[in-house]
Amino acid sequence: MIVYSLHCSNGHRFEGWFASADAYASQRTAGQVACPACDDRAVGKLPSAPYVNTGRGDAVQVPATPVERQDTPVANAMSAMKAFLLAHTEDVGRRFPEVARRMHYGEEPHRGIRGRVTTQEARALEEEGVPALSLPPALALGEDVH
Numbered sequence: 001m002i003v004y005s006l007h008c009s010n011g012h013r014f015e016g017w018f019a020s021a022d023a024y025a026s027q028r029t030a031g032q033v034a035c036p037a038c039d040d041r042a043v044g045k046l047p048s049a050p051y052v053n054t055g056r057g058d059a060v061q062v063p064a065t066p067v068e069r070q071d072t073p074v075a076n077a078m079s080a081m082k083a084f085l086l087a088h089t090e091d092v093g094r095r096f097p098e099v100a101r102r103m104h105y106g107e108e109p110h111r112g113i114r115g116r117v118t119t120q121e122a123r124a125l126e127e128e129g130v131p132a133l134s135l136p137p138a139l140a141l142g143e144d145v146h
């Protein structure tokens, strides 16, 4: 999988997950890439380098960006944390803001969850005081978008 930082014409920023750079290009041309906040199809890539989720073993051409060696203490800690999160959290995907709120207001039992939010949703959760942790790209846990 390859992950791009995308933006829509209304200024929302979000991540898009694609099988390859070609898949992104063809889906975007076909109008299949939509902003999760406003459904705008006029999306573009932010000028940051894509990163790759290696959890699925897909062969992906990685652009010439420095790749951290896999045996450093930081990389080891990251992979240990990733394994822990996968083992101890429930994947609620795009329902994350809804489920996090319900737990915060006592409408659902507390448990570890993981999922995806737009930057707008993350900000709204933070303003409401709903505890949530934003993970760095190295800890992306492999959910599909939507």
Ligand SMILES: [Zn+2]
Binding pocket: 008, 009, 010, 011, 012, 035, 036, 037, 038, 039, 040
């Ligand atoms: Zn948008």
